[in-house]
Amino acid sequence: MSLAVLQWLTDPWAQSLGRRALLEVGLLGVAGGTLGCWLVFYNLAYSAESLAHSLLPGLVGAALLGVPLLLGGAAGLLLGAVAVALAGRIEGIGRDTAVAVVVTALLGLGVLLALSPETPAGLQGLLFGDVLGVTDTDLALAGGLVAVLLLALRLGHHRLLIVGFDRLSAPALGVRPFGVDVALLVGLAAALLVAVQGLGNLLVVAVLIAPASAARLLTRRMPAMLAASVAIAILGGVGGIYLSYHAGTAAGASIAAVLVAVYLVAAGAGGLRRTRTA
Amino acid sequence: MSLRVTGLTVGYGGAPALVDIGFEVRAGQRVAVLGPNGGGKTTLFRTLLGQLQPVAGTVEARGRFAVVPQTERSRLDFPVSATDVAVMGAVSRLPWWRPPGRAERAQASSALAQVGLADQAERTFGDLSGGQRQRVLVARALVQDAPVVLLDEPFTGLDAQSAERLEALLGDLAAEGRTLLIATHDVGHARRWDQVLCLNGHQIAFGPPLTTLTRPVLEATYGADIVDVDCPDHGAERAILPAHHHDHAH
Numbered sequence: 001m002s003l004a005v006l007q008w009l010t011d012p013w014a015q016s017l018g019r020r021a022l023l024e025v026g027l028l029g030v031a032g033g034t035l036g037c038w039l040v041f042y043n044l045a046y047s048a049e050s051l052a053h054s055l056l057p058g059l060v061g062a063a064l065l066g067v068p069l070l071l072g073g074a075a076g077l078l079l080g081a082v083a084v085a086l087a088g089r090i091e092g093i094g095r096d097t098a099v100a101v102v103v104t105a106l107l108g109l110g111v112l113l114a115l116s117p118e119t120p121a122g123l124q125g126l127l128f129g130d131v132l133g134v135t136d137t138d139l140a141l142a143g144g145l146v147a148v149l150l151l152a153l154r155l156g157h158h159r160l161l162i163v164g165f166d167r168l169s170a171p172a173l174g175v176r177p178f179g180v181d182v183a184l185l186v187g188l189a190a191a192l193l194v195a196v197q198g199l200g201n202l203l204v205v206a207v208l209i210a211p212a213s214a215a216r217l218l219t220r221r222m223p224a225m226l227a228a229s230v231a232i233a234i235l236g237g238v239g240g241i242y243l244s245y246h247a248g249t250a251a252g253a254s255i256a257a258v259l260v261a262v263y264l265v266a267a268g269a270g271g272l273r274r275t276r277t278a
Numbered sequence: 279m280s281l282r283v284t285g286l287t288v289g290y291g292g293a294p295a296l297v298d299i300g301f302e303v304r305a306g307q308r309v310a311v312l313g314p315n316g317g318g319k320t321t322l323f324r325t326l327l328g329q330l331q332p333v334a335g336t337v338e339a340r341g342r343f344a345v346v347p348q349t350e351r352s353r354l355d356f357p358v359s360a361t362d363v364a365v366m367g368a369v370s371r372l373p374w375w376r377p378p379g380r381a382e383r384a385q386a387s388s389a390l391a392q393v394g395l396a397d398q399a400e401r402t403f404g405d406l407s408g409g410q411r412q413r414v415l416v417a418r419a420l421v422q423d424a425p426v427v428l429l430d431e432p433f434t435g436l437d438a439q440s441a442e443r444l445e446a447l448l449g450d451l452a453a454e455g456r457t458l459l460i461a462t463h464d465v466g467h468a469r470r471w472d473q474v475l476c477l478n479g480h481q482i483a484f485g486p487p488l489t490t491l492t493r494p495v496l497e498a499t500y501g502a503d504i505v506d507v508d509c510p511d512h513g514a515e516r517a518i519l520p521a522h523h524h525d526h527a528h
Contacts, residue, residue, distance in 0.1 A: 041356065161362065164353065165352050166351055166353070169345055169351070172344065172345040173367065174369060174371075219357060221357050221402075222358065
């Protein structure tokens with residue numbers, strides 16, 4: 001390998017800034033890749049998007065108070081998770097409408113807070129993320145959250161399978177769908193908190209949905225899908241940082257773009273395979 | 279006694295959907311649950327499973343219930359094998375922190391072998407035929423090891439050969455001493471089983487098919503909407519069927 005290529009590959013990680021970004025991308029990939037698989041089968045992509053937007057007031061609040069963003073987002077987000085779970089159960093107005101009301105209210109509140117004179121500058125970082133700006137505290141908190149999330153997903157794996165497979169029969173198998181829904185939404189909240197620093201609350205959905213959707217097209221079993229999804233999420237994140245570093249584009253947007261590109265390639269490959277076997 | 283239901287009345291807030299149901303079933307009996315759509319079959323099953331609270335009456339059972347739902351209710355695009363689905367039956371027995379392991383998978387394998395699907399155990403559930411999927415769900419109920427199994431129209435959409443296989447399997451389960459409640463539209467099946475429960479908002483009749491499946495009972499169950507058909511399989515014997523149901527066995 002020529003020196004130039006090697007340099008091209010190693011340059012982004014030469015400084016601690018880059019190395020922290022790499023770690024952040026890894027955490028983001030593990031959290032988003034695993035949880036995303038369940039979101040896809042529970043039709044929660046829209047809820048994920050909504051929750052991501054609804055945590056803005058928490059982030060802005062944290063910026064105002066000078067506490068870690070991760071803690072700031074948590075309070076508003078847990079509230080949002082429960083609100084979405086409850087709103088989905090209101091009969092008559094429909095889940096989509098209920099969620100939209102919850103979310104626009106919270107996003108609006110966040111923007112209002114961000115426009116107040118006391119808020120430090122940086123609304124853009126909150127909306128689009130700043131993968132190169134994470135601190136060691138942010139990373140440590142994110143690492144802890146990811147560990148808890150993975151443990152919860154492991155323990156809940158079979159219950160998630162049962163409810164996702166056939167929600168109506170789940171109670172007869174000893175599993176309460178409502179409990180599983182709430183747990184999944186709380187897990188989603190945790191994943192969003194990890195991912196929002198890197199990707200911001202407008203782009204975070206990319207890492208939750210694109211890798212899982214691509215993995216679903218390429219695999220036939222849940223464990224394989226989880227593994228493929230994490231691999232795609234991490235590779236997409238790393239690829240996005242290269243793109244950002246060498247093309248001078250915004251990091252969060254580059255990662256989102258690479259992830260969506262991977263999904264499109266997988267969709268193409270899946271389509272080809274189907275036409276060949278058909 | 280395996281299952282005893284006494285004076286059971288169930289409603290969804292408004293008018294009761296089922297009124298004054300009472301019957302008793304011994305272990306090893308197959309009970310056909312007949313009735314029109316909306317006649318209370320699903321309501322009865324959901325009450326037995328504890329998902330609906332009765333307004334009045336009691337249910338006494340020897341042990342837990344397992345349920346075999348209709349296969350089209352499950353997600354056919356779900357990335358699970360037949361074994362994965364059968365293993366689901368073991369989850370309720372395990373403490374919350376213990377995932378199913380080797381013992382549970384072995385149990386699932388032997389249940390799949392019992393329903394004649396040992397060679398399909400690693401195939402994706404959604405790739406199996408309707409009859410095979412139905413048998414996987416029966417295997418899941420076997421893993422649950424419940425003495426009473428509720429089957430929700432298990433013959434719907436099956437071709438004649440699959441239906442025959444499934445019926446033989448139900449015979450085996452009954453011979454093991456399990457009690458089966460089978461919601462069905464097929465009066466022909468009901469005639470071959472041990473008991474018949476006819477529902478249409480209330481209990482029309484309960485008893486052995488020979489004495490229970492009379493024309494007045496069927497008329498009360500399905501309304502006047504029944505027709506006579508010649509049954510080539512049964513020679514001179516004529517079957518009385520609900521008008522909309524003699525077409526789905528093909």
